[in-house]
Amino acid sequence: MKWFYLAFKNLVRRRVRTTLTVLGVAIAIAVLYSLFQFQRGYQSRLKDELGALGAHVLVVPKGCPYEAATIALHGGKWPRYMDEGLLDKVQQNPGVAQAAGVIMDAVFLPDGRNVILLGIDEEYARLRPAWKLTGQWFESDSSVILGSSMAGEAGVGPGDEWTIPGRDVTLKVSAVLERTKTQDDGFVFLPRRTLQKIFGLEGKLVTILIKARNVDRTDELVASLRADEVDMNVFPLTELLNTIGDLMASTRVFVSAVIVIALIIGTVGVLNTVLMAVFERTREIGMMKAMGGSRSDIFRLVWAETMLTTLAGGLVGVAVAIASSRLVEAFIRGMIPFAPEGSLIGFSLPTLAACVGLSLALGLFAGFYPAWRASGVRPVEAIKAD
């Protein structure tokens, strides 16, 4: 019979109270895990998405840079365009290794979903060396390349015909993009000129993706592009990452406050429960001391009970957080203006370890005072109480 077994048996005596205390801690830890993991997942997925762009610098029309970033990353319909002539100017900049102009539009389906179409050229494909096509590059102006998800949904493959929803335009699928696990999987790629013609956007671009000749001199390139032209927003992707990161950082203060409050409530709840249990068991503690239990034995026993409670709360909390991750993620996504694709709250051993460690720390902290009180019970109380 060991200390933790004894502690466990004591907890089992007060099932309802123990369960409620464990739930209190579990809720605090679940909130902590979800928010912490969302932050981590967000940063990680955002980096992945920006990396998938294959560019170092993004040029978008004047306007809100966050909105532009969202369009550039996730696609969409944005009523701001740049003159296609800017692409030539950008390409002539000596610091530019590659520049791909992109035009973009979207058609909305009756069920509320939308189909995002990107007008691209071979320069765009060169920025995506990881792309693998099943089929051929655009064979003609009426060719189309479908992202893997898009092709799957439409049930078409290379050589088939595909009609732009809501438009009387049928194109021939020249290739299907193999799964990239990025936003590209859901896109439809057309020759730039074809898309411009279909949507009446001749001579216009939505974004220019730039690969710098020398990554270490990206700042100089950005400065030089900004000096050249005032009708476009030029920003390096690191800046975009930082900008969105700053945006998230402002929410981190709120998140931290929620976590701290949840932990304080959890700690006070545990402290109160354990202290009540100690008061109720004064006679029993006295008996244990009469049986040879020392101050440190009693302290250890009560502390072990507290830590078992908070540890159970921590594990349950993490399990609840993982089980409800989709629900929580959908809720958080609905509250923030931009979130990367893919699962953001998933299983993470470091986060799990941090949460379990924190729940143990909570137990250590919350259990100290009740354990100290219990260890101070005079054994004479046991007989006196008779």
Add this chain to the structure above:
Amino acid sequence: MLSDSDLVTKWSSDQVAETDTGVLDAQPASPLTEPRPLLCVRDLWRTYRRGSEEIHALAGVGLDLRPGEIVSIVGRSGSGKTTMLNQVGCLDRPSSGSILVDGTDVTRLREKDLVAFRRDHIGFIFQLFYLIPTLTVEENIRLPLVFARRQDDERVDELIERVGLTKERRSLPKQLDGGAMQRVAIARALINRPRILLADEPTGRLEKKSRAAVLDIFRELATDGLAILMATHDLEQAGEADRIIEFSDGKVVRETQNRRK
């Protein structure tokens, strides 16, 4: 059960022969006739303060207890019986006087040493048993071993058999009657092989049959050399002791040798 005022008169007239009156000044035992006392209490005082008033819960008490001896302490409520057990059991510190347990003056021990001394030399039995309800009979008996950081399976088996709980060793306390619960408490008190057993109203909550069973166990234990000091209101139980010591106002007012021994 009789009232406190009836107590001493009844046992002294029915069952025992009065051997002394007044405050006892315990004398050393004769080396030729009696073994050396395990417990020697001398001029023990325990004084509490209530405002400006001083209350002497014990006022110069003396007492000896020898191996194999059963001694009952009787007296009215507040006479000092339980206070005496607390002092002897090292659960409380006396205001003055000495308590020698197996040659060690426990009043001079530091708190840490007192815990170890209590654990190794003294067993306790309480009226309310204080068993842990979620631990089995066997686990309750093992509890003091946890504090002693010892593993003694043989002793556990031996005690379970001795108190007649072999079939109930995996039972929870709630599945036992009062007598069985007290037998668990006795086994628990004996697990660390103490030389003195202190019992505060050990049969106070038991019906007649269970009381008899507990007393039988006490007699067996005494035969094996255990010294038993019990505070009781139970005249029948008091009458089973080798000696009966009556307390009143914190003093020993009478010590009586039991004729039946």
